[in-house]
Each structure stands twice: as structure tokens, then as C-alpha cells.
Amino acid sequence: MTTTEALAPLSRPAATPLAPEAVADLVRQVRGPVFRPGDEGYDAERSGFQAGYRHRPAVIVGAADAADVAAAVGFARAQQLPVAxxxxxxxxxxxxDGGLLISTRRMTDVTVDPAAGTATVAAGVVWGQVVAAAAPHGLAPLNGSSPGVGVVSYTLGGGVGVLARTYGFAADHVRAVELVTADARRVRVTAETDPDLFWGLLGGGHGLGVVTGMEFGLMPVARLYGGQLVFGAEQIDDALAAYLRWTETVPDTLTSSLALIVYPDLPQLPAPLRGRHLLQIRIAYTGSAEEGARLVAPLRAVGPVVGDDLREMPYEESHTIHRDPSDPHSYNGDNALLDGLDAAALQRVAALTGPAAPLMVVVQLNHLGGALATGSTGGGAGAVGHRDARFALRVLSPLGDAAPEDDLATAREVHAAALAAVEPWRIGRSVNFLLGEQRGRADAAEVARSTHGTAARSRLADLKATHDPENVFRFHPYEA
Known part of the structure; x- marks a missing residue:
């Protein structure tokens, strides 16, 4: 039985409109704006980076602070509305579809304590803000590859970042979480105040409350040796095999990933990229540039490259290593955590997702291990699943802006075929890399179960039943 089946759900039908007087009361309770369908600003407020799927709430609260979040949750409880x-x-x-959406994008306070080596952020902060605030002090957060990603959601999923093999998961370095509970209480959760809830929040994903703020440790990193090596189609198979051999030799101070992309033949793209099937190997090394160059020499020896911009850089330029897109778009994806991998399987993935694929597929393989497996220097003990994984394989396809069903079906078919090539090594999925609409998938329950082992799932289910017995936060299911 799933936890959501065991919980008593809120009973208000999604189609039941909110009474005007109820909404007026909500407006009086909060400092931030309130939006209903048809209001100016409603569509903009419910939209995000994922353009293919958007929330369709009955009401949105643009929270200005933690008090607004608490008032919104209290209102939702009183009106029998689920909360996202x-x-x-x-x-x-x-x-x-219905319910109440809390938008935290206005909550953007960031404070860095250089003496303590910590940052404190509000719920709407993105990683680029933290990188910029920490850099003047020679410090760096455990951010991901894109500066526009929200700190809180990323960290609640674990957080596999640019420095992951050196320092572990972002969740491992959290000191405190400011939380609004399902009964609208504001609490500060630490390993001392509530060790079980603290464990579940850090790596368990979402669904135990609304996080309004977070304090976490920063790392003593001011610079990196990093960038990309880019290989053309004729070098891909050899480079993939060389990369897998190479990952067995590198120190934990080097974090890397690779991406396979068939670029469209568009005039706005640089000429070396247009219409080409390329392999990008991304490097982030905290040691010296000289030692970094020595470490990557086996990759450079594979053969001619399309591009090589490996260099010493200030940490503030770490986002240039992956060059993630910054504009909203529609996409769908899946992932697999792997306890091993061989070159033939990875080459098969490249062939299935290459120029012959029926739609564009971006493949990313992250080299894991190091501090991700050992628990990190922060001594974290959160609920991150499958710490023993050696690789994370992600597949993602851009879709039409409205995510038409035929594109979605094709994407899922291609993704399933690519992931089937690595099935012998598959041990689960990463919470952070669950991309695209999961509702309607025939294997939705299996997807939810795959993010954690049996014991962790049971513990998370117990926490869900304890802290959200009415399933207020139902949009991130905990499967027992």
C-alpha cells in the first residue's frame, strides 16, 4: 500500500470554486500578492523553467516571507486544498490541478557568515546569488551546474553539484531548515531538535512541509581548473571508452560528467556545433592547473577535439563548465543510478540517442563516488538514496511548448530504450533528476519507489504519515 492511500486526503473537489469572501480573507492575511485564474499575473506566477507543464491552481500566494507561507498553508487547510x-x-x-500554489520567488535574502563559513538563504534564492555572495570571501557553495536553479528544492533532493566528488551532496552540509508544517506551524529543524525529520528533509525530496529558509556550510574554494573537451562524432566511441577507464583513476578532487548532444542545424548556433553529434566532457578540479592538465592528458590523447577550453577560472565562472540553457522550455526526462557501466553499453546509448533518434535527446553521465559515497566532510546523514552509485545517467528531450502527447510518447519510448541498455547496472533513480510530468506514467509507482531503498522508503513513509497525515503536500508522493 502506498502512503498516499493510507493517509486521509483533503476532500475538497478540485473543480469547486473558492468563495470570494474566502479569497478576500486570504488577501488580508498575507503581504504578497494573491492570484486566481483570470487575474493579471496569474499565468506568469504559475510558470517556471519547465514550460511544458504548468501548475493549474485555484489560487496562488506570492509569498513575501515565512509568515505568508504559514498563512497560505493555514488557509489551504481550512479550505481543504492541497498545497504545492x-x-x-x-x-x-x-x-x-486545483489546490493552492505557494510561489516563493520573492523570498530572496542571502547572508554569508565568512567566519563560520556558512550561508543562510530564504526559499526563493537561486544558486547564482549564493555563488556571488560567497566568492568575495574565498568560499563556494555546493551548487549545481545552472546558476538559475533554486537552492532549496535542489538541496532537498540531495544536490549533486560541481564539487560533488570532493565535498559530497549539498544536503550533507545543511545546518538548519526553517519549515512550515502541514498544520501551519513555523519551526526550525536541526539534527538536534528533530533528528528524524531533519534526516527526511535532506535527500528525501519534498512533501514534509514548506521550507522557507536554510543554513548550510560553504567550502574553501576560490578557483577551479575546469571547462570542456568536445569530441566530434568520429571520436565518440573511443572517447566514451577512454572516459570510463579514466574515471577509475582520478582523485576525489576531480568531478566530471559527459554530455551527448545532436545540435540542430540552426544559424544562431556557432558554426562548429551546427548539425553535429558531439560529446562534451566537463571537468571541475580543485587542484592546480598544472596537475589538472596532467590528469586530463589521457582524454586529450583520444584524438582531435572540436573544442578545448580547460583553464583555471574563478569559482564564479563555474557555470560556464556545463553551459546549461537559461531560457524556459518544455522537456521530459528520466534517469538511472548505476553501480557500474561498460563501454559497449554506453556506446549503445550514444547510438540510440544520436542522429537516428526520432527526436532530440540530451544524454548526461555524471561520475559519482568520492565524498558522495563516503558521507562527505560535512558528516551528513540525510535520506539521500543510493549513495553507492558510481554513475548517474540522464536522458532528456526538448518538446513542443505545449508538450503534445505524440512528442511525449516518443520521448518516453526513446528514453526507455536508452536506459534499457544500462539495466544490468541500474540500482535506482535520483530525486534531483526526475524531470518532466510523472503523472500518467504506467510506471509512476515504480518511479517513486526507485529513489530510495526499502528501509529508507519505509522511514520516509512513517515521517509523511506523522507530519502530513492529511496529505496536504501530495505532489511529491512517498511510496512505501
Missing amino acids: VQVTGHGLSTAT
């Missing part, structure tokens, strides 16, 4: 939360919408996996 959105900052940037990068990881939207289940859109609301």
Missing part, C-alpha cells in the same frame, strides 16, 4: 510550492520550476514533476 514553486521557485523556479526546474524540477516540476507533478503539476497541481
